[in-house]
Amino acid sequence: MSSQVVSQTSYEIPKTQRAVTFAETHGPHTIQTDWPVTQPSELKPGEVLVRVVYSGVCHTDLHAWLGDWPLENKLPLVGGHEGSGYVAFIGPPLEGAEPCTLKVGDAVGIKWLADSCLHCEECGKGFESSCGQAKNSGFSVDGSFQQWAVSWGAHLTPIPAGFPLANAAPILCAGVTVYKALKEAAILKGEVVVIPGAGGGLGHLAVQYAKAMGYRVIAIDSGAEKEKLLASYGVTDFIDYQKG
Ligand SMILES: [Zn+2]
Ligand SMILES: [Zn+2]
Known part of the structure; x- marks a missing residue:
């Protein structure tokens, strides 16, 4: 979304931002300049505000826009699930969960799987994307085609310091998909x-x-x-x- 690459220990969080949205299935994409930024006081337990720096575009973004899947996405929608950026603010801790190990300024990735319950049988087996409570970035929740995205501390991917964030972005879906296939092939x-x-x-x-x-x-x-x-x-x- 921006060539600016800055890791900071605190961020001035604006009230509005640029975001690419569409309000109806197969409708026009609009670059909004006054899309609301979720403020730190509005973050729910487990949520983290991410300053998005780069985002890839996946074929699934096209499916969300065409509405040709048997699943319903939210509308209006901010697409994108290959986002890389920095933790800008950490919301209140989830009750009963391990404390969030992320710090403000840490480089992180936003993936298709935005959140899951982490308690059900599927989550326990490592099939979190099959969790009945799974949330998907750029589909059931707003994704990475915006400058400030809400994501979930338990599922954000830490990115090693110094790894180029532009290169990290496409790995978060295209890379994960094929890595998982190779791993499962055993x-x-x-x-x-x-x-x-x-x-x-x-x-x-x-x-x-x-x-x-x-x-x-x-x-x-x-x-x-x-x-x-x-x-x-x-x-x-x-x-x-x-x-x-
Ligand atoms: Zn994808
Ligand atoms: Zn679950």
């Missing part, structure tokens, strides 16, 4: 993983994780440009699907 080091769309938004991240995990990658995509990109990650087995 294949052994040295085994082969075939990645279709290997030069795409998710695929090029999957290739880099797979190489780092020690797998042999067979990459499927098309064109010299994609082949060159994949070769730069050390991929030697490339199948151009338009050639055979």
